[in-house]
Amino acid sequence: MNLSYWEIKTWLTNIDFTIVGSGIVGLNCALQLKKRFPKAKILILEKGMLPQGASTKNAGFACFGSLSEIIDDLKKHSEDAVLELIKKRINGLQLLRETLGDNALDYQNFGGYELFLESDDTLYNSCLSNKDDINQLLYSIFNTEVFSFKVNNFGFKNIKPNYCYNPFEGQIDTGKMMNALLDKVQSLGIKILNNTKVEELSEDSNAVKLKTNHFDFTTKKLCIATNGFAKQLNIPEVKPARAQVLITKPIDNLHIKGTFHLDEGYYYFRNIDNRILLGGGRNLDFQTEETTEFGQTEIIQNKLEDLLKTIILPNTSFEIDQRWSGIMGVGKQKNAVVKQLSKNVFCGVRLGGMGIAIGSLIGKELADLVE
Template sequence: MNLSYWEHKSWFTNLDFVIVGSGIVGLAAALELRRKHPMAKIAVLERGMLPSGASTKNAGFACFGSVSELLDDLSVHSEEEVVALVKKRVYGLETLKKLLGTDAIGYDACGGYELFTLQDEALYTQSLEAIGRLNKLLDPIFDAPVFSRLENSFGFDNIQPQLIFNAFEGKIDTGAMMQAFIKKVYSSDIQIINGATVTAMSDSAGGVSLEINGELSIRASRVLVATNGLAGSLLNEDLKPARAQVLITEPIPNLYFNGTFHLDRGYYYFRNIDGRILFGGGRNLDVDGETTTLMETTEQIQSALDLLLRHTILPGKDVKIEQRWSGIMGVGSKKAPIVKQVSEHVYCGIRLGGMGVAIGADTGTSLAKLID
């Protein structure tokens, strides 16, 4: 990298803390470090022009789990573990709102809905029967019933006659959230360096050596890895990348419904935004193929999204797609994030399990608190 003396001196020397990744976790960690260390030199390294994992790619759901998703969690976790997960997600959303403000992130307490296709008869019956159990399980968190039944009055086709309503779910504006984060980070005298991919990292006496873009070597006293599903190239942890594909329509005249909507254990999700439908999911159609860090879309999953959009969500409407994209989440054998010290000078906050909006700010704050 053809750096001048001034560039190297101003941006890359005497670094107290380097954070790898400028998503929700990384920026929340940076802000907490600044609170704890007012005079420290803090730099955030970001591989992309914008945060390039999932923080600017997600659907903007302020959620903590639908009924069928929680039942899926209960099949591999204890009740105590699932309650702890939900509590962490709810608390994390409150942390995010307090950190940035509800107006800055476009928070809308619209409520959430879970739909079931006619083919999902068994899951539909199981989920309806579980409402009472889950409400009782979550009562210590919400002190009120979370889930209730509603009739399908939205005009969705090929859907079971009743929906499950979640009174405590909401949505945010993902772009506004990240802009608010970046603005707050800059105003806290923290530098974000874009186009800086950390290609190697070595912890040794006195600090950490980092290689950027395969050619620039720098050192930092401490390093925090906050790249979630993209952390596999730097760390050996219980973590796999999980790609999520999304599409958004052109504006649709008289789009009448508001809320967040889930299908099939949370594998599909849609919402309205600016008079459009944003629709994502389908990773379960090709789990092996979607275990990737490639920011691409595939014909198989995009076709499945198109089909559900045109025949179930907006039946009989002429819908045009304006954009398609993908983001990379981090998953593993457990839903809880990995927040720990990796070596003497390296720490990580990764594996957010598809709940980055809910737990990202709290994960980043907890990550920074590991450091004296």
């Protein structure tokens, strides 16, 4: 790119902090850095036209984990570790709401539901038998019981007659959230350059040199907030995980309200603007979905449509309006990777599909690492 003197002087000179990724983590990191260092010059680089990855492509669940997910986590982590994970998600959601306000998020507290397939006796019975223990575990956070079982009153078919209800789960408008975050960041004089991909980085004792697809420049400190794409910047603890989503056209008199989890959370759906948004199916083909390529596959899209027809909207005609995918960052452990990589390089990645819940907090933790 043929840059002018003015462009280099204004946008690419004397950069104190550069953040790679303008998603939830990157923008919250920028807000916290500006709070700590009001006079700092902060630049955010984003490889997409809009935030790539999952920040503008997720389902907008303000959740901290379904009953079956918590039961499964307790098989792999200690009680203290699981409790800490849940606390982080709750604190992260609270920070998001405090940062932007419920109106800007279009936050709605319709509650969350976990559905169980008619054929899945094992999972259903496990949730029934472990419910009281999990409620006791969470009592220190909520001071009341979280999970209870209710009769299916939404007209879903081919599921157990009772589903698990969580009154503390909500939903947001993902687009409004990201728009409000971008507005807040830019109002503070923080610059964002879109369509700019970091290709290489090198470091000396005082700074980091970045080579992008358009230009080279130097920054004093670098924060990596690319989540599902972290492996491309040599952070091996993170694997990409594609999540495919579809949304129906508006449906007259849609009575379904809430966030819904099905089949151990591998499928999830919600109401939005008189439509049903449905995503998931990664478990049908883990290998293919471990990718940073956006797109859809026939096996997953067919399954999503089948769930709409047989379970979610069995007696309602519908049309699919849009399909898309997002890229999450996952790994062997559920906790995020927030650490110093070298003297001047830091990262906050591997949000494990909980970006709405923990993204604000991870962004703050990433900024707090930087001296």
